[in-house]
Amino acid sequence: MNFWETFYRNKLALTGSVIVLLLFLVSLFAPWLAPYDPGQIDLKNVLLSPSLNHLFGTDPLGRDVLSRMIWGARISLKVGFVATGVAIIIGTLLGALAGYYGGWIDAVIMRFVDIMLCFPTFFLILAVIAFLEPSIWNIMIIIGLTGWMGVTRLVRADFISLRERDFIQAARVIGAGDLRIIFMHILPNAMASILVAATLGIAGAILTESALSFLGIGVQPPTPSWGNILTAGKDNIDIAWWLSLYPGLAILITVVGYNLLGEGIRDSLDPRLKK
């Protein structure tokens, strides 16, 4: 069975891709889908509970929660992709170098990974944010810079197992240089595990961003993000349950979507991995 057939038969993976696709569409069409302007303050209608006018209620400034969540989908998508992109690029380069060259290069890179893994990731992110401004670009890059270690280990393992194979020896015999072998011959064979790590990484980055925004050190208001709507939920915990319920549900569903998709891709690319 080829990749698409296996993938199509996997109902959970299909569910995951539908969720992810819907999120893309919501982000893309946010200006048309959102019933209200997400920044429209309406002090006569603060903290309204969900009704037909405001399906998910309003926040302490009278802004429509549903509209803010629709625009928040854009933020989480952006954070997920940029942060994971940074992590994947660093992780792949370091992993490729370590796995291909071995020796002292490998030793240095892997000790660096060990050291980075000693830091509780959330501590490291917060410490860096304390020194920089918590803008959305900073957040995305910091999440990426603190999340590449797993990818490095993965890519390194792939490179070690691939570099001695016959087809690599053959490439070397016809005179291919190191760079050509790394990028044209070995890397394409390691893409499968990188793709899976990236999909799962997006889920992790979205979770981290939402926690940071919830604590008030991530995406800054008035830019809407699921995390910072939840901050308002905590401040009004005894009177406005809808501010706490819906954004969290959106995060949960999004993360479930990416996780299902990632596991689906893994199972379809390599049926042997299936448990």
Add this chain to the structure above:
Amino acid sequence: MLKYIFKRLLFMIPLLLGITVICFFVMRLAPGSPVDLETQMNPKSSVEMKERLKTLYELDKPIHQQYWSWLKKLSGGNLGISFASDHRPVTEKIMERIPITILLEFLSLVIIIAIAIPIGVLSAVHQNSLFDKITGIFVFIGFAIPTFWLALLLMIFFGIHLGWLPISGLRSLNYEYLTYWGQLVDLARHLVLPVFISAFGGLAGLSHYMRANMLEVIRQDYIMTARAKGLSERDVIYKHALRNALLPAITILGLSIPGLIGGSVIFETIFAIPGMGQLFYMAVMARDYPTVMGILLIGAILTLVGNLIADVSYAVADPRIRIS
């Protein structure tokens, strides 16, 4: 065994140095220099004062000398003086809060072990049963749920809707007037939600690994041997298989320590618990750099120690590790 522990301790030294190097570079990220910041915030600063600060932080020296003198201060347990209005030594501020965080972390680990291992083992032994499927869903959601959101929901439900549990702090207002047992019960009631929340992520992780380990062990030849010599199914599973499946779980527990410590920022902030995580959050918000750097360093060292304990217990449990 002693030789193994000694070897592991020796391995820790380069890691420890690496940790200090990374902390030092994070510190260099400050816009301009620490001098700029203090002087910017203080309109009364003069050129002369700037110079004094500069010598205090030794900013006039080359970077390797700055690092070296910072390291010397660290080795004496000196993390500097907090920028906060109390002007207390950072070491002192952290030390008075660490016991609370470690207590919470320890209780979470106990809960994780006590719940996740039976779940993992039972769902492996009864693979594809209803129980296995339900716990499978629980594990999947456990991986995806934002714990701070779960905390909010539980606060709304148990704290506000039902009014069963307190949702903030560690003590009630009338704590002083309670009997000894009353105080203990009061503390326990305050700990229920935070400990559950901090354990939640680890619960999903460990039960997932336990199930996978157990499934692998059950397929091994020595389990077939145990069955072939006529042992009861109970002996096979709970004596032969369980012991072997438990070993890798020690490593997983060790690996979950940085996550637990990192998570302390979130749940200590949500539940207003005066631990190290809350101090870290307040320091970040107030840009109290010496405290931020101190906690970053302590967090990494705690992780290192946690991993050491995990490795040593693995070696105690499995003689093969000690020899190789």
